[in-house]
Amino acid sequence: MSKYDGAVTIYSPDGHLLQVEYAQEAVRKGSTVVGLRTKDLIVMGLEKRAVDTLQVERTARKIVKIDDHIIMTFAGLTADARVLIKRAQSEAQSHKLNFERPATVEYMTRFLAKLKQRYTQSNGLRPYGVACLIGGFDDQGEPHLFQTEPSGIFYEWSANTTGRLGATVREYLEKNVASMVASPDEHMAVKHVVRALLTCTSLDASFYEIAVLKHREPMRMVKADLLAFLVKQIKQENAEEEARNKRQALK
Amino acid sequence: MSKYDGAVTIYSPDGHLLQVEYAQEAVRKGSTVVGLRTKDLIVMGLEKRAVDTLQVERTARKIVKIDDHIIMTFAGLTADARVLIKRAQSEAQSHKLNFERPATVEYMTRFLAKLKQRYTQSNGLRPYGVACLIGGFDDQGEPHLFQTEPSGIFYEWSANTTGRLGATVREYLEKNVASMVASPDEHMAVKHVVRALLTCTSLDASFYEIAVLKHREPMRMVKADLLAFLVKQIKQENAEEEARNKRQALK
């Protein structure tokens, strides 16, 4: 274990910033999240790691509103994420006040990315251990989905996933991106997100949290019964397909 | 013992913030506390670790008032907790002054959580070694119970426990959450909290401290004689049940 890991502001001899990579590791230990942008929808979903019968669900939610037109979720350290969310919400409010129009999704993303980068370059601070998925609509109703990493890097995506167990989810997203993005209605889009999450874990519907955002409409959480129905339906479809594949293989 | 433990602002290679986890360890060494939220009550209880005949009981109390409508208890480092309590009390006062209405329970919880998170990210500071249970009523009389961790994470709970020996307590809470939350009167709710505490330690009534908060009423400590009566009753009930179980087993 070399000393290059020890301080944010030090490169290892091969040009790595190890603390940033370790923060990324904290993200890789976070719960799996999925984001999708269709032509008139933002859908975000995530697998909840533990359900506690004593917990009040509302405060355990990880998909949150930054402004009426922008929502965000994350993988990684929850306490860090709450701080980023709070700062993003304040920035969104103050942007509205100062410029008399809402911040764009890209503006909010850049705001978070810059904050994160600064924490990778100054001594006495550690990088935020959080990857953020930021989605929303611009004034003309154009949907956008961005992701920022602990390093401060960010890109725009039509769909993306991060956190634990993301590999099979990503595979699903890449295979179905065309049909997903073109999903004619909300039902289809939500089903894609649930199906993506079900590729890596096969849990009960209560282990998932899905939210939908439409232009000029408030964010809505997908209801428990609809979610249960979808999970059941998808599991059945997957079982049928598996059976079909087996028959195919036997022929 | 690696260097990743050494400074708050350093991740270990697998993405952990060890100082935060060690602060959590200080919580796990604290006295067991229990919080319960019924539809019109907040009940908090804790096992006192040591009773000193020379001590004046009032200052040894660990269930304290943040404002008329919010109470708090904690597990972990007492000196740290007193600082957090003092800051929360000031914030509550200044909120009332500035906004001309009392702070909500969630506002006070976020205030404490943010304070804690900041102490996990800046160099030269150590995290607060305290988990806080914050309970109270909102303006409309809605009861809330929150818990914050040293990391700054917080959730809302219908009932929760933290500190030393919390496992059997949690088990009791999870099994009885439905009947607890629905407890028709104060007597029942307090008895549930005492019974929860008695699952892990079987001490004299003087080793417990229980407080009750009702909407628009001042916090009340459960009187010593009532507490003694309850402890005695529960121990008897437990003994009877054990006897019943044995008979059952012999059949």
Next chain:
Amino acid sequence: MSKYDGAVTIYSPDGHLLQVEYAQEAVRKGSTVVGLRTKDLIVMGLEKRAVDTLQVERTARKIVKIDDHIIMTFAGLTADARVLIKRAQSEAQSHKLNFERPATVEYMTRFLAKLKQRYTQSNGLRPYGVACLIGGFDDQGEPHLFQTEPSGIFYEWSANTTGRLGATVREYLEKNVASMVASPDEHMAVKHVVRALLTCTSLDASFYEIAVLKHREPMRMVKADLLAFLVKQIKQENAEEEARNKRQALK
């Protein structure tokens, strides 16, 4: 010897703040002090570690006035204590000026406790190596006795002891707390404090320093001749009791 001892702001893996515990160790090396609160008296006493024929006694005194109605003594690092005393005296003065009434005993205790806690959480500072016994009267003449630790923890006591050799003293205090607190007059109260000190060391009267505070009266040091008389009397009583016990044992 692990690195967790090294800096105040670091937890050990099992959740300890070792520097605070080492500061407590400095207290445990301090001279034994005793405090007693009866219904109308505060009595403080201590064993002086070394008497120097060249020293002027006044400046060697360790029981000092914070304000007319509050006195304080301590165990631990004398230079640290003098700083705390000075700061408490200033705070008491400024409280009187700003609020036009004297600070309560609890206010002064909280002031010292908060100061101490801050020195356990910020890097670049060490905790104060001092435990303080603070006693006095509130406006209505109610007596109070508090003790603060290096960690910033404080409690109220009817009687307490700290410093070197405190175990036998504490035993005496706990056995006699009821009669001590109810002592009808000053003579009895002082005698209790001297007897408590004599449980651990059997020195000449010149090795002890005792002070008495009454409501609306200035602090008084117990005169040397009275102290000598008490020490002699107690030693005699102890000898007689021992003899009685031996006879008892022989029967």
Next chain:
Amino acid sequence: MSKYDGAVTIYSPDGHLLQVEYAQEAVRKGSTVVGLRTKDLIVMGLEKRAVDTLQVERTARKIVKIDDHIIMTFAGLTADARVLIKRAQSEAQSHKLNFERPATVEYMTRFLAKLKQRYTQSNGLRPYGVACLIGGFDDQGEPHLFQTEPSGIFYEWSANTTGRLGATVREYLEKNVASMVASPDEHMAVKHVVRALLTCTSLDASFYEIAVLKHREPMRMVKADLLAFLVKQIKQENAEEEARNKRQALK
């Protein structure tokens, strides 16, 4: 691994600043970029390391505008580069405001170089892990191409390359610099840049990003179909030349 690597502000005994050299290493791991300055054009090109079907291409672009007349690309840490770009863009804006004429290309280069040098000399900061290619036109239409290193060193170039796999690219540039700089039209210049990139990697056109800047014209990205055509043409030409060389060799 000696301690001289550990802190920016320390020389190794043989006079090296190792952290600066490690930051340079981060550049050497970046994607290959190429810049070219002809008498009336700036052309920049780069090989994209990974194409993700889910990504929105626009935000993944690495050739960006600093001002209407200055563009920039980079090799190295993307998050660092974004910060430098943002600061350069602000500086360019504020220069225009304060001096009522646009900043020269050299002014912007010096601005970035100075910023970088400062980060190599002050403790508590790490050097920027980025090499920048800055190109543009001065007021009279004179084209300039500069490159800055993590150390803060900068030079002007007629053509240059940095990042991963730069050796064969550099060889191509050096051999063809005369004809490149004299390229009579945009098509020729772009083809040179693509051919340079194709010396080290033989990928699909979608793996390349090329931008062109002319005096008093906005920056233009080379269209995907033209790029595809050029890549195909060059590959064919290379194949033919190889065949010719083989025949030559056989004679």
Next chain:
Amino acid sequence: MSKYDGAVTIYSPDGHLLQVEYAQEAVRKGSTVVGLRTKDLIVMGLEKRAVDTLQVERTARKIVKIDDHIIMTFAGLTADARVLIKRAQSEAQSHKLNFERPATVEYMTRFLAKLKQRYTQSNGLRPYGVACLIGGFDDQGEPHLFQTEPSGIFYEWSANTTGRLGATVREYLEKNVASMVASPDEHMAVKHVVRALLTCTSLDASFYEIAVLKHREPMRMVKADLLAFLVKQIKQENAEEEARNKRQALK
């Protein structure tokens, strides 16, 4: 050698502040100094460690004036002492200006003690390696003699010694304190101080420096010839006593 020695602000596990103890060690290496307070005199004396024929004696003097009515000497690091002296002199001047009466001896002592304590508790500073003997007269002509340690501890003394070889000096002072303090005239008092110094070293008169302060009179250095006379006389008396003791022993 453990790390607890390393930084001022760290306790060793047994509650010691090692840097303060090492500073005390610097005092123990200093030249022996003696202070005496009779009912109308302050006498200070010290053994000079090295006499240099090239040196101008005035600047080598170690007994200095803080104000007209207060003098000071020291053992330990001379450069540190000069800084403390200068700060004390300034404070004395500014006290006179602000309060229109001279500072008391105790005020100046507390000023120096507080300064010293602060240097034991803040990181990035080392304790002053100096013990100070401060003597003088209060407004009513009351003489005082104080000593401060590197830790910031201070006490008042009728007579005291510090520095190298203090043990025999202290023994002499303790045996003769009564007659010394009651010395009817200056000659007797000075002789006591010289005799005290001669208990540990038997040097030439030029190796000693003695100063006398009387109420409302300027400090006077004891003249070289008187000093020589006293040294000679004392040596003779000592020799005679030794002879007498031997005869006594032979009887």
Next chain:
Amino acid sequence: MSKYDGAVTIYSPDGHLLQVEYAQEAVRKGSTVVGLRTKDLIVMGLEKRAVDTLQVERTARKIVKIDDHIIMTFAGLTADARVLIKRAQSEAQSHKLNFERPATVEYMTRFLAKLKQRYTQSNGLRPYGVACLIGGFDDQGEPHLFQTEPSGIFYEWSANTTGRLGATVREYLEKNVASMVASPDEHMAVKHVVRALLTCTSLDASFYEIAVLKHREPMRMVKADLLAFLVKQIKQENAEEEARNKRQALK
């Protein structure tokens, strides 16, 4: 490798400042530079380490103007040097503004030397890894040539050299200083500088950069063709001399 190398502000036990010596090492790795002061000329020359066909020569120049009447060159870290040059240029401008006459060569030298010394004494900074040759004319036309080291030491010289391979150059300068300083015209002076450089490396004229400064005239770079002519001539002369020496030896 001891820890004394590690921090600028630490002496090694034998009184060395190793970081300053390592910075000097960075100078010793720099390109060889030569400065010459005749009675009416300043000539500076240097060997360029690498010529790049892609580079624009102007920005690669290492002999720069500080003010109209002062020029400077350097050996060591180029990025550091550029910062020093910029600061010197600003200082020269502001001096002219504030005092309404140009700064003297010595003033500018002291400015650079002081800056360098400060970076050797404060923690958190590293010394500048640069030796500067500063030459120019004072108001009356008096020529001056100074050199500053990383330590902040500076001296005036009639001719001097620093950087890589300086030993043979220095030998040449010392042998010919009299005739050099007295060189009646520019041609002779330049030839001396070129010959000095050619003692250590025998490269093509394009590897050298020579500049000339006259009183009240702008700095001029020696033209490529003249330089080529001189290099060729000197090489020939050297060859002839060698031949002569051989013949001499054979006789």
Next chain:
Amino acid sequence: MSKYDGAVTIYSPDGHLLQVEYAQEAVRKGSTVVGLRTKDLIVMGLEKRAVDTLQVERTARKIVKIDDHIIMTFAGLTADARVLIKRAQSEAQSHKLNFERPATVEYMTRFLAKLKQRYTQSNGLRPYGVACLIGGFDDQGEPHLFQTEPSGIFYEWSANTTGRLGATVREYLEKNVASMVASPDEHMAVKHVVRALLTCTSLDASFYEIAVLKHREPMRMVKADLLAFLVKQIKQENAEEEARNKRQALK
């Protein structure tokens, strides 16, 4: 090599400040300097370590003017010394401006000593590696000669020496101090200083630098020819004495 050497602000367990001692070591490596104060003269001399034919002698001078009536020389780090000289010169100027009379020699000495002490007590700074000899005249024409050490200690001297090879010089000074101080004229005083220097090194006159200061006269450097004459004369005298001693020994 223990850690106590490592930081200025740390004592070693036996009470030493090692960094200050190492700075003293830098002084002990400096060139030998000598100062002499006669009743109407200050003479300073030093042995120059290296004479460079290319150097301009003026800037290599180490005896410098602080003000018209005060001169200074030093042993140790030249760059540090130049900073101290500059600060002393500024202080002298500002003293004259503020108080309308020149600073005394002692004032300037205290100014330098205090500056040096501060650099031994604050973290992040290293002590100045310089010993200063400061000589001059007070308003009434009284000559003074002071020396300050890296620790900040200073004393006044009639004559003194510091730097490399000081032992034999000191011996000479101590043997001849009476006749030196009483030297009736400048010639005698200068000869004494040269002779002192010649006790440790037997070099050519060009290796020495001697300056003379008289009351209300500018500082004068002893001319080269006079110096050469004196060196020659003294060497001859020494040879003769040696011969005489040998003859004496043979008898």
